[in-house]
Amino acid sequence: MKTFARGIGNLKHRKGATEASPLVEMPAPKRIVLPMMQNLGVPAEPIVKVGDEVVEGQKVADSSKFVSAPIHASIAGKVTKIEKLTHPTSRLLPTTSARPYAKPASSVWGALPSPPT
Incomplete structure (x- = not known):
């Protein structure tokens, strides 16, 4: 069986x-x-409501079901809608829509270091 001992390979x-x-x-x-x-699995339930302000990385949905995962905000913003929309898997799922802020005010994630010059 072939394996990748050092990842994909040297792509320099x-x-x-x-x-x-x-x-x-x-x-x-x-x-x-x-x-x-x-x-896959069971959709999480939103734990935010329309009008709530969320920060980047904040948990916006949770579930205690067997095959499920919490959902976190990818960007800071204000929740504008909670509705069912078609997911790429063709399932009708609850979704949370938000209007992001132009510049996030805060985040639960740490800042990335600057790249070397």
């Missing part, structure tokens, strides 16, 4: 296109939609 020959490019901070999207399910 493929870094030329981007290794000298600076990191670019992307603008916040106008709206985010968080499905209340990670992948």
Whole structure:
């Protein structure tokens, strides 16, 4: 059986296109939609309500079911809708929509170190 003892392999020959490019901070999207399910299993239940302000990394849905996972906010913003929408798996799932802030006020995650120059 073939295995990858050191990961995928040495990709240094493929870094030329981007290794000298600076990191670019992307603008916040106008709206985010968080499905209340990670992948397989039981959807989580929203624990926020419309009008709540959430910070990046805050838990917005939880479940105590067997195959389920909590859902966390990917960006700081204000919850605008909680509704059922079609998930990419073709299931109708509860979702939480939020209007992100242009610049997150706070986060539960630590800052990443600056890249070496």
